[in-house]
Amino acid sequence: MNEKITAQPPKEERQEVLKEIRQLENRKKILENKQRNEERRVRTRRLIERGAILEGIFPLASSLSGAEVKAFLIALSYLPGAVELTANLPKSGDMP
Known part of the structure; x- marks a missing residue:
């Protein structure tokens, strides 16, 4: 009766966990970058709109x-x- 051993040795298991941690950290950075880019885009749009309003009311501006x-x-x-x-x-x- 040959039973396969499915448990990984502790070193390999540790490497898998560390790999997963790195992947999650990278995903977190990607999401944070997307959030910052969206916030920047919203701010830029707001500034452009307000600048246009200012110039519309005061053409000399x-x-x-x-x-x-x-x-x-x-x-x-x-x-x-x-x-x-x-x-x-x-x-x-x-x-x-």
Whole structure:
């Protein structure tokens, strides 16, 4: 009666487990990269949309540098009523 021994020696079993761990770690990295890429894509789209809105409302903004646009927006934020207006805006970003 020849019975096959199906149990792996401990060294081979350890190597199999380590291989599986490496594979799972690689899958985790791939998923994390996909998540970061998706978050970056969503942010980029949001920034482009908001930049387009800014240029649509203030056509001169397209010819300004980034620092000039920032200074312009900061100056707008100091106008009377700006703080109250922004405080009353819905959180979803919809127009009031």
